[in-house]
Amino acid sequence: MFSKGKLVIFSAPSGSGKSTLVNHLLKEYPKLQFSISATSRAPRGEEKHGEHYYFLSPEEFRTRIEAAEFLEWEEVYEGTYYGTLRSEVSRIWDAGGHVAFDIDVVGGLNLKKHFGKRALAVYVKVASMEILEQRLRGRGTDSEEKIAQRLAKAEEESLREPEFDTVILNDDLDRACTEVSEVVGAFLNQ
Numbered sequence: 015m016f017s018k019g020k021l022v023i024f025s026a027p028s029g030s031g032k033s034t035l036v037n038h039l040l041k042e043y044p045k046l047q048f049s050i051s052a053t054s055r056a057p058r059g060e061e062k063h064g065e066h067y068y069f070l071s072p073e074e075f076r077t078r079i080e081a082a083e084f085l086e087w088e089e090v091y092e093g094t095y096y097g098t099l100r101s102e103v104s105r106i107w108d109a110g111g112h113v114a115f116d117i118d119v120v121g122g123l124n125l126k127k128h129f130g131k132r133a134l135a136v137y138v139k140v141a142s143m144e145i146l147e148q149r150l151r152g153r154g155t156d157s158e159e160k161i162a163q164r165l166a167k168a169e170e171e172s173l174r175e176p177e178f179d180t181v182i183l184n185d186d187l188d189r190a191c192t193e194v195s196e197v198v199g200a201f202l203n204q
């Protein structure tokens with residue numbers, strides 16, 4: 015286990031555009047496959063178990079923590095767990111792929127520490143908190159309370175930007191997609 019493949023970690027405050035950029039990359043690099051996180055939050059809209067997340071009850075999540083099934087996990091928002099299952103990385107590597115993660119800043123830096131040079135840690139940045147707020151509202155998936163929670167967390171997360179290998183400014187989407195493809199392509203080919 016864990017003897018092959020690379021890892022590309024995308025972290026940023028919620029609403030910065032991680033999912034948008036990761037989805038673009040997954041189409042461009044077929045060997046790059048998405049690590050499906052586990053969460054104890056409820057599915058939103060069209061989200062499906064085993065595709066967007068593994069949706070677990072808080073009890074099941076805690077049982078799996080006890081069983082050491084997670085590479086990293088966190089209570090990202092009060093009462094809501096998120097984590098990366100060890101089995102996700104082995105599933106993708108065993109199939110000959112590279113792993114792409116869309117996770118929060120603390121989780122991303124923990125994975126980078128764990129995997130070292132085998133991993134590229136990318137921080138996705140927006141030009142201002144106002145733009146972040148506009149994107150969170152524009153996405154139309156979160157209540158006012160959830161938006162406030164995410165903005166409060168964003169302030170803290172942005173302080174850790176210097177710890178990442180690469181920073182991508184997601185202002186113009188086409189330009190950010192091109193930049194991210196170049197950076198990730200170079201890493202996967204090296």
Ligand SMILES: Nc1nc2c(ncn2[C@@H]2O[C@H](COP(=O)(O)OP(=O)(O)O)[C@@H](O)[C@H]2O)c(=O)[nH]1
Pocket residue numbers: 026027028029051052055086087088090096097098116117118119120121122164
């Ligand atoms: N540590 C950690 N954070 C995660 C994981 N999966 C998702 N997250 C983060 O949890 C936060 C909430 O995710 P989600 O509710 O899907 O919301 P969104 O980022 O607003 O789309 C985001 O910052 C995600 O990046 C994981 O496996 N581990």
Ligand SMILES: Nc1ncnc2c1ncn2[C@@H]1O[C@H](COP(=O)(O)OP(=O)(O)O)[C@@H](O)[C@H]1O
Pocket residue numbers: 026027028029030031032033034035149150152153184185186187188190
């Ligand atoms: N460069 C961009 N310009 C304008 N809107 C964007 C851009 N990138 C992403 N968005 C939009 O912003 C919202 C948040 O993006 P998303 O990828 O869900 O963020 P994250 O995964 O980081 O929470 C979505 O509605 C998305 O379509």
